[in-house]
Amino acid sequence: MTVMRIGHVSIKVMDVAAAVKHYENVLGMKTTMQDKHGNVYLKCWDEWDKYSVILTPSDQAGFNHMAYKVKSDADLDVLKLKIEASGVKTKVLREGTLPSTGRMLQFTLPSGHEMRLYAMKECVGTEVGSTNPDPWPDNIKGAGAHWLDHVLLMCPFDPGQGINKVAENTQFFIDVLGFFQTEQITVGPGGAFQLASFVSCSSKPHDIAFVGGPTAGLHHISFFLDSWHDILKAGDVMAKNKVRIDVAPTRHGLTRGETIYFFDPSGNRNETFAGLGYQAQPDRPVTTWTEDQAARGIFYHTGVLPGSFTEVYT
Amino acid sequence: MDRTQSLGKDEEPTAAACRHLVHVKQTGESYDCAESETLLQGMVRLGRKGIPVGCVNGGCGVCKISVRVGSVRKVGAMSRAHVSAEEEARGVCLACRVSPLQGVEVEVVGKLQKALGYQWGAGASSRSGPAGETNQSKET
Numbered sequence: 086m087t088v089m090r091i092g093h094v095s096i097k098v099m100d101v102a103a104a105v106k107h108y109e110n111v112l113g114m115k116t117t118m119q120d121k122h123g124n125v126y127l128k129c130w131d132e133w134d135k136y137s138v139i140l141t142p143s144d145q146a147g148f149n150h151m152a153y154k155v156k157s158d159a160d161l162d163v164l165k166l167k168i169e170a171s172g173v174k175t176k177v178l179r180e181g182t183l184p185s186t187g188r189m190l191q192f193t194l195p196s197g198h199e200m201r202l203y204a205m206k207e208c209v210g211t212e213v214g215s216t217n218p219d220p221w222p223d224n225i226k227g228a229g230a231h232w233l234d235h236v237l238l239m240c241p242f243d244p245g246q247g248i249n250k251v252a253e254n255t256q257f258f259i260d261v262l263g264f265f266q267t268e269q270i271t272v273g274p275g276g277a278f279q280l281a282s283f284v285s286c287s288s289k290p291h292d293i294a295f296v297g298g299p300t301a302g303l304h305h306i307s308f309f310l311d312s313w314h315d316i317l318k319a320g321d322v323m324a325k326n327k328v329r330i331d332v333a334p335t336r337h338g339l340t341r342g343e344t345i346y347f348f349d350p351s352g353n354r355n356e357t358f359a360g361l362g363y364q365a366q367p368d369r370p371v372t373t374w375t376e377d378q379a380a381r382g383i384f385y386h387t388g389v390l391p392g393s394f395t396e397v398y399t
Numbered sequence: 400m401d402r403t404q405s406l407g408k409d410e411e412p413t414a415a416a417c418r419h420l421v422h423v424k425q426t427g428e429s430y431d432c433a434e435s436e437t438l439l440q441g442m443v444r445l446g447r448k449g450i451p452v453g454c455v456n457g458g459c460g461v462c463k464i465s466v467r468v469g470s471v472r473k474v475g476a477m478s479r480a481h482v483s484a485e486e487e488a489r490g491v492c493l494a495c496r497v498s499p500l501q502g503v504e505v506e507v508v509g510k511l512q513k514a515l516g517y518q519w520g521a522g523a524s525s526r527s528g529p530a531g532e533t534n535q536s537k538e539t
Binding site for chain 2: 099100107144145146297329331348350351352353354393396397398399
């Protein structure tokens with residue numbers, strides 16, 4: 086497996102100043118760069134590469150692209166061939182297209198989302214450094230998110246019309262990018278249709294998730310916290326900052342993660358996600374949540390899925 | 400305690416005290432909303448229903464309404480993926496981004512589908528916004 090992890094996500098915001106304030110004061114990120122177009126780059130304290138979130142000014146909210154980091158530059162050439170052999174066109178964006186970032190392989194997923202792969206990004210180190218480090222720094226704001234953990238993409242899903250981009254994305258990630266599936270929600274006769282899919286390229290329960298919806302979009306970007314107590318504190322931080330909370334602290338059946346869903350000032354959904362749940366491995370049997378227990382899989386305590394869960398996204 | 404009387408310490412006393420009746424045409428719901436809050440904030444704070452509630456930050460578009468009677472003030476950016484400039488000019492807006500200036504009657508335009516389980520994805524056209532009429536961000 087050459088894809089290591091999510092490296093960054095680029096999202097649209099309608100008020101950059103408000104967005105920066107949110108990602109700094111609520112999530113606890115730090116701004117590391119701004120470019121001449123007004124894009125702002127931020128990182129979490131426990132991340133060592135220069136940025137993991139790009140905020141781009143726009144007249145709407147939503148997803149621009151996500152980028153995953155591969156182990157070596159040569160992997161990009163290998164993956165370019167594999168991706169093109171699967172019938173997906175690629176484009177190489179030269180080094181410096183994004184600041185502090187090496188060349189990127191750009192392509193479009195079956196779901197319509199833009200994805201990029203890269204091997205190099207300037208390493209600036211974590212806030213605690215790499216020599217005799219303290220377990221956490223003293224200058225953390227807000228929830229103190231450790232790292233950008235994953236994204237959940239809404240993918241066109243309409244089995245009646247023969248459309249299932251959840252399944253197509255999953256297949257692409259497994260066959261072409263070398264991920265493995267950890268969990269799924271299946272629906273329809275005999276569980277014929279994959280409505281949600283969680284795939285990993287590491288030992289985390291997911292490095293990306295796909296859920297079916299009417300249109301393609303960004304469901305949420307998720308930030309890692311250590312513990313249930315950190316989730317509670319994150320909830321306090323959100324209340325102090327009058328952040329719109331979507332789903333109050335609870336646990337997912339899927340991934341066993343502890344969670345809060347909330348919205349940034351442009352309405353992009355964020356998650357604070359705690360607990361690594363279990364050690365994901367390629368040979369671990371895939372967990373399946375059946376249609377009648379799908380809501381339990383998503384919100385384990387209540388077993389109730391708010392109607393807004395699949396309809397509200399950017 | 401009547402929660403409608405409790406004012407936050409940061410709220411502008413005059414705008415907070417200035418309340419207007421909001422009437423939701425489809426459901427017949429009415430509620431009091433202060434000038435210091437948005438139509439959606441006022442509804443949510445009172446635990447009332449009628450207008451679909453999403454991100455409450457102008458991005459998701461589910462609280463799209465048309466102001467039929469009365470006037471409102473825009474207090475924040477609304478996603479152009481959901482409200483075009485032309486729509487905005489004729490009183491279509493997001494309830495989470497406008498405050499009442501007088502009593503208003505609104506009609507819900509946005510539709511929050513009750514899409515659960517395998518019905519997720521049913522009605523693929525329901526989220527169609529005014530595609531094309533958007534500014535591209537200078538994202539690299």
